[in-house]
Amino acid sequence: MTAVLQASPVQREFAYSRRDFERVKKLLFSQAGINLADSKDAMVYSRLARRLRVLNISSFKAYLTFVAQNEEEMEHFINALTTNLTAFFREPHHFDALSAYLQANPNVKRIWCAASSTGEEPYSIAMTVASVFGSFSPKISILATDIDSKVLHIAREGVYSQSSIAQLSLQHRQQFFY
Known part of the structure:
Protein backbone atom coordinates (compact mmCIF):
# COMPACT_ATOMS: atom_id res chain seq x y z
CA MET A 1 0.00 0.00 0.00
CA THR A 2 1.44 3.35 -1.03
CA ALA A 3 0.50 6.58 0.64
CA VAL A 4 -0.09 9.53 -1.65
CA LEU A 5 1.04 12.86 -0.31
CA GLN A 6 -0.88 15.86 -1.42
CA ALA A 7 0.35 19.37 -1.05
CA SER A 8 -1.79 21.24 1.39
CA PRO A 9 -3.42 24.33 -0.05
CA VAL A 10 -1.55 27.54 0.59
CA GLN A 11 -3.23 29.64 3.23
CA ARG A 12 -3.67 33.09 1.77
CA GLU A 13 -4.88 36.34 3.20
CA PHE A 14 -7.14 36.98 0.18
CA ALA A 15 -9.23 34.62 -1.92
CA TYR A 16 -7.33 34.07 -5.16
CA SER A 17 -8.44 31.60 -7.78
CA ARG A 18 -7.16 30.41 -11.14
CA ARG A 19 -9.97 32.46 -12.67
CA ASP A 20 -8.64 35.59 -10.91
CA PHE A 21 -5.18 34.89 -12.31
CA GLU A 22 -6.62 34.45 -15.82
CA ARG A 23 -8.46 37.78 -15.45
CA VAL A 24 -5.20 39.47 -14.37
CA LYS A 25 -3.37 37.98 -17.37
CA LYS A 26 -6.08 39.10 -19.79
CA LEU A 27 -6.29 42.61 -18.33
CA LEU A 28 -2.52 43.09 -18.24
CA PHE A 29 -2.19 41.96 -21.84
CA SER A 30 -5.03 44.18 -23.06
CA GLN A 31 -3.76 47.26 -21.22
CA ALA A 32 0.01 46.86 -21.45
CA GLY A 33 0.77 44.13 -23.99
CA ILE A 34 2.47 42.05 -21.30
CA ASN A 35 1.89 38.31 -21.63
CA LEU A 36 2.33 36.65 -18.24
CA ALA A 37 3.47 33.05 -18.09
CA ASP A 38 1.26 30.60 -16.20
CA SER A 39 4.11 30.15 -13.72
CA LYS A 40 3.70 33.77 -12.52
CA ASP A 41 0.56 33.20 -10.45
CA ALA A 42 2.38 33.42 -7.09
CA MET A 43 4.15 36.61 -8.19
CA VAL A 44 0.81 38.13 -9.21
CA TYR A 45 -0.70 37.26 -5.84
CA SER A 46 2.15 38.73 -3.80
CA ARG A 47 2.40 41.95 -5.80
CA LEU A 48 -1.32 42.66 -6.01
CA ALA A 49 -2.02 41.64 -2.41
CA ARG A 50 -0.19 44.83 -1.41
CA ARG A 51 -2.71 46.88 -3.39
CA LEU A 52 -5.64 45.02 -1.81
CA ARG A 53 -4.25 45.87 1.65
CA VAL A 54 -3.70 49.53 0.79
CA LEU A 55 -7.21 49.84 -0.62
CA ASN A 56 -8.81 47.67 2.07
CA ILE A 57 -10.36 45.39 -0.55
CA SER A 58 -11.14 41.87 0.62
CA SER A 59 -10.89 39.81 -2.57
CA PHE A 60 -9.10 39.69 -5.90
CA LYS A 61 -12.46 39.49 -7.64
CA ALA A 62 -13.50 42.82 -6.09
CA TYR A 63 -10.09 44.35 -6.81
CA LEU A 64 -10.21 43.40 -10.48
CA THR A 65 -13.66 44.95 -10.80
CA PHE A 66 -12.29 48.11 -9.16
CA VAL A 67 -9.27 48.20 -11.49
CA ALA A 68 -11.47 47.89 -14.57
CA GLN A 69 -13.46 50.94 -13.43
CA ASN A 70 -10.64 53.12 -12.13
CA GLU A 71 -7.99 54.55 -14.47
CA GLU A 72 -5.72 55.65 -11.62
CA GLU A 73 -5.74 52.17 -10.13
CA MET A 74 -4.99 50.70 -13.56
CA GLU A 75 -1.65 52.54 -13.39
CA HIS A 76 -0.93 50.99 -9.96
CA PHE A 77 -1.97 47.58 -11.31
CA ILE A 78 0.45 47.79 -14.24
CA ASN A 79 3.26 49.20 -12.09
CA ALA A 80 2.82 46.37 -9.58
CA LEU A 81 3.13 43.71 -12.26
CA THR A 82 6.12 45.04 -14.18
CA THR A 83 9.62 43.84 -13.40
CA ASN A 84 12.34 46.47 -13.53
CA LEU A 85 15.63 44.67 -13.88
CA THR A 86 18.20 47.27 -14.79
CA ALA A 87 21.92 47.98 -14.70
CA PHE A 88 24.46 50.00 -16.62
CA PHE A 89 25.52 48.15 -19.77
CA ARG A 90 23.25 45.22 -18.89
CA GLU A 91 23.74 42.67 -21.66
CA PRO A 92 26.91 44.34 -22.98
CA HIS A 93 26.68 42.75 -26.44
CA HIS A 94 23.75 45.09 -27.17
CA PHE A 95 25.98 48.10 -26.63
CA ASP A 96 28.75 46.58 -28.73
CA ALA A 97 26.17 46.15 -31.51
CA LEU A 98 24.95 49.74 -31.02
CA SER A 99 28.51 51.03 -31.23
CA ALA A 100 29.15 49.12 -34.46
CA TYR A 101 25.83 50.30 -35.90
CA LEU A 102 26.56 53.95 -35.09
CA LEU A 143 13.88 58.91 -26.09
CA ALA A 144 13.57 56.88 -22.89
CA THR A 145 10.18 55.42 -22.03
CA ASP A 146 8.82 52.78 -19.71
CA ILE A 147 5.40 51.39 -18.93
CA ASP A 148 6.04 51.75 -15.17
CA SER A 149 5.44 55.37 -14.19
CA LYS A 150 7.22 55.02 -10.83
CA VAL A 151 10.57 54.12 -12.35
CA LEU A 152 10.38 57.02 -14.80
CA HIS A 153 10.42 59.45 -11.89
CA ILE A 154 13.71 57.92 -10.73
CA ALA A 155 15.10 57.96 -14.28
CA ARG A 156 14.29 61.68 -14.67
CA GLU A 157 16.44 62.46 -11.63
CA GLY A 158 19.46 60.74 -13.16
CA VAL A 159 21.12 60.25 -9.77
CA TYR A 160 22.79 56.89 -9.18
CA SER A 161 24.40 55.37 -6.10
CA GLN A 162 28.06 54.43 -5.89
CA SER A 163 27.04 50.77 -5.76
CA SER A 164 25.08 51.03 -9.03
CA ILE A 165 28.10 52.39 -10.91
CA ALA A 166 30.68 50.18 -9.17
CA GLN A 167 30.70 47.59 -11.97
CA LEU A 168 31.55 50.25 -14.58
CA SER A 169 35.14 50.63 -15.69
CA LEU A 170 37.19 53.32 -13.98
CA GLN A 171 37.34 55.13 -17.33
CA HIS A 172 33.53 55.20 -17.62
CA ARG A 173 33.11 56.34 -14.01
CA GLN A 174 35.65 59.15 -14.44
CA GLN A 175 34.36 60.24 -17.83
CA PHE A 176 30.63 60.14 -17.12
CA PHE A 177 30.04 60.36 -13.37
CA TYR A 178 32.74 62.33 -11.56
Whole structure:
Protein backbone atom coordinates (compact mmCIF):
# COMPACT_ATOMS: atom_id res chain seq x y z
CA MET A 1 0.00 0.00 0.00
CA THR A 2 1.44 3.35 -1.03
CA ALA A 3 0.50 6.58 0.64
CA VAL A 4 -0.09 9.53 -1.65
CA LEU A 5 1.04 12.86 -0.31
CA GLN A 6 -0.88 15.86 -1.42
CA ALA A 7 0.35 19.37 -1.05
CA SER A 8 -1.79 21.24 1.39
CA PRO A 9 -3.42 24.33 -0.05
CA VAL A 10 -1.55 27.54 0.59
CA GLN A 11 -3.23 29.64 3.23
CA ARG A 12 -3.67 33.09 1.77
CA GLU A 13 -4.88 36.34 3.20
CA PHE A 14 -7.14 36.98 0.18
CA ALA A 15 -9.23 34.62 -1.92
CA TYR A 16 -7.33 34.07 -5.16
CA SER A 17 -8.44 31.60 -7.78
CA ARG A 18 -7.16 30.41 -11.14
CA ARG A 19 -9.97 32.46 -12.67
CA ASP A 20 -8.64 35.59 -10.91
CA PHE A 21 -5.18 34.89 -12.31
CA GLU A 22 -6.62 34.45 -15.82
CA ARG A 23 -8.46 37.78 -15.45
CA VAL A 24 -5.20 39.47 -14.37
CA LYS A 25 -3.37 37.98 -17.37
CA LYS A 26 -6.08 39.10 -19.79
CA LEU A 27 -6.29 42.61 -18.33
CA LEU A 28 -2.52 43.09 -18.24
CA PHE A 29 -2.19 41.96 -21.84
CA SER A 30 -5.03 44.18 -23.06
CA GLN A 31 -3.76 47.26 -21.22
CA ALA A 32 0.01 46.86 -21.45
CA GLY A 33 0.77 44.13 -23.99
CA ILE A 34 2.47 42.05 -21.30
CA ASN A 35 1.89 38.31 -21.63
CA LEU A 36 2.33 36.65 -18.24
CA ALA A 37 3.47 33.05 -18.09
CA ASP A 38 1.26 30.60 -16.20
CA SER A 39 4.11 30.15 -13.72
CA LYS A 40 3.70 33.77 -12.52
CA ASP A 41 0.56 33.20 -10.45
CA ALA A 42 2.38 33.42 -7.09
CA MET A 43 4.15 36.61 -8.19
CA VAL A 44 0.81 38.13 -9.21
CA TYR A 45 -0.70 37.26 -5.84
CA SER A 46 2.15 38.73 -3.80
CA ARG A 47 2.40 41.95 -5.80
CA LEU A 48 -1.32 42.66 -6.01
CA ALA A 49 -2.02 41.64 -2.41
CA ARG A 50 -0.19 44.83 -1.41
CA ARG A 51 -2.71 46.88 -3.39
CA LEU A 52 -5.64 45.02 -1.81
CA ARG A 53 -4.25 45.87 1.65
CA VAL A 54 -3.70 49.53 0.79
CA LEU A 55 -7.21 49.84 -0.62
CA ASN A 56 -8.81 47.67 2.07
CA ILE A 57 -10.36 45.39 -0.55
CA SER A 58 -11.14 41.87 0.62
CA SER A 59 -10.89 39.81 -2.57
CA PHE A 60 -9.10 39.69 -5.90
CA LYS A 61 -12.46 39.49 -7.64
CA ALA A 62 -13.50 42.82 -6.09
CA TYR A 63 -10.09 44.35 -6.81
CA LEU A 64 -10.21 43.40 -10.48
CA THR A 65 -13.66 44.95 -10.80
CA PHE A 66 -12.29 48.11 -9.16
CA VAL A 67 -9.27 48.20 -11.49
CA ALA A 68 -11.47 47.89 -14.57
CA GLN A 69 -13.46 50.94 -13.43
CA ASN A 70 -10.64 53.12 -12.13
CA GLU A 71 -7.99 54.55 -14.47
CA GLU A 72 -5.72 55.65 -11.62
CA GLU A 73 -5.74 52.17 -10.13
CA MET A 74 -4.99 50.70 -13.56
CA GLU A 75 -1.65 52.54 -13.39
CA HIS A 76 -0.93 50.99 -9.96
CA PHE A 77 -1.97 47.58 -11.31
CA ILE A 78 0.45 47.79 -14.24
CA ASN A 79 3.26 49.20 -12.09
CA ALA A 80 2.82 46.37 -9.58
CA LEU A 81 3.13 43.71 -12.26
CA THR A 82 6.12 45.04 -14.18
CA THR A 83 9.62 43.84 -13.40
CA ASN A 84 12.34 46.47 -13.53
CA LEU A 85 15.63 44.67 -13.88
CA THR A 86 18.20 47.27 -14.79
CA ALA A 87 21.92 47.98 -14.70
CA PHE A 88 24.46 50.00 -16.62
CA PHE A 89 25.52 48.15 -19.77
CA ARG A 90 23.25 45.22 -18.89
CA GLU A 91 23.74 42.67 -21.66
CA PRO A 92 26.91 44.34 -22.98
CA HIS A 93 26.68 42.75 -26.44
CA HIS A 94 23.75 45.09 -27.17
CA PHE A 95 25.98 48.10 -26.63
CA ASP A 96 28.75 46.58 -28.73
CA ALA A 97 26.17 46.15 -31.51
CA LEU A 98 24.95 49.74 -31.02
CA SER A 99 28.51 51.03 -31.23
CA ALA A 100 29.15 49.12 -34.46
CA TYR A 101 25.83 50.30 -35.90
CA LEU A 102 26.56 53.95 -35.09
CA GLN A 103 30.01 53.72 -36.64
CA ALA A 104 28.52 52.27 -39.84
CA ASN A 105 25.56 54.70 -39.78
CA PRO A 106 26.84 58.04 -38.44
CA ASN A 107 23.71 59.94 -39.54
CA VAL A 108 21.42 58.33 -36.96
CA LYS A 109 19.27 61.07 -35.41
CA ARG A 110 17.12 59.28 -32.83
CA ILE A 111 17.37 56.28 -30.52
CA TRP A 112 14.42 54.94 -28.55
CA CYS A 113 14.95 52.99 -25.35
CA ALA A 114 11.48 51.49 -24.82
CA ALA A 115 12.16 49.85 -21.44
CA SER A 116 14.30 52.42 -19.70
CA SER A 117 13.36 51.47 -16.13
CA THR A 118 15.26 53.75 -13.73
CA GLY A 119 17.48 55.10 -16.48
CA GLU A 120 20.57 52.93 -16.55
CA GLU A 121 19.87 51.65 -20.07
CA PRO A 122 19.34 55.04 -21.74
CA TYR A 123 22.31 56.42 -19.80
CA SER A 124 24.37 53.49 -21.14
CA ILE A 125 23.12 54.33 -24.64
CA ALA A 126 24.20 57.96 -24.12
CA MET A 127 27.65 56.84 -22.95
CA THR A 128 27.95 54.61 -26.02
CA VAL A 129 26.91 57.44 -28.33
CA ALA A 130 29.36 59.86 -26.67
CA SER A 131 32.16 57.32 -26.96
CA VAL A 132 31.47 56.59 -30.64
CA PHE A 133 31.28 60.25 -31.64
CA GLY A 134 33.90 61.55 -29.19
CA SER A 135 31.48 64.20 -28.00
CA PHE A 136 29.13 64.87 -25.11
CA SER A 137 26.73 66.62 -27.48
CA PRO A 138 26.33 64.59 -30.66
CA LYS A 139 23.26 65.39 -32.78
CA ILE A 140 21.32 62.34 -31.57
CA SER A 141 18.25 62.45 -29.38
CA ILE A 142 17.50 59.57 -27.04
CA LEU A 143 13.88 58.91 -26.09
CA ALA A 144 13.57 56.88 -22.89
CA THR A 145 10.18 55.42 -22.03
CA ASP A 146 8.82 52.78 -19.71
CA ILE A 147 5.40 51.39 -18.93
CA ASP A 148 6.04 51.75 -15.17
CA SER A 149 5.44 55.37 -14.19
CA LYS A 150 7.22 55.02 -10.83
CA VAL A 151 10.57 54.12 -12.35
CA LEU A 152 10.38 57.02 -14.80
CA HIS A 153 10.42 59.45 -11.89
CA ILE A 154 13.71 57.92 -10.73
CA ALA A 155 15.10 57.96 -14.28
CA ARG A 156 14.29 61.68 -14.67
CA GLU A 157 16.44 62.46 -11.63
CA GLY A 158 19.46 60.74 -13.16
CA VAL A 159 21.12 60.25 -9.77
CA TYR A 160 22.79 56.89 -9.18
CA SER A 161 24.40 55.37 -6.10
CA GLN A 162 28.06 54.43 -5.89
CA SER A 163 27.04 50.77 -5.76
CA SER A 164 25.08 51.03 -9.03
CA ILE A 165 28.10 52.39 -10.91
CA ALA A 166 30.68 50.18 -9.17
CA GLN A 167 30.70 47.59 -11.97
CA LEU A 168 31.55 50.25 -14.58
CA SER A 169 35.14 50.63 -15.69
CA LEU A 170 37.19 53.32 -13.98
CA GLN A 171 37.34 55.13 -17.33
CA HIS A 172 33.53 55.20 -17.62
CA ARG A 173 33.11 56.34 -14.01
CA GLN A 174 35.65 59.15 -14.44
CA GLN A 175 34.36 60.24 -17.83
CA PHE A 176 30.63 60.14 -17.12
CA PHE A 177 30.04 60.36 -13.37
CA TYR A 178 32.74 62.33 -11.56
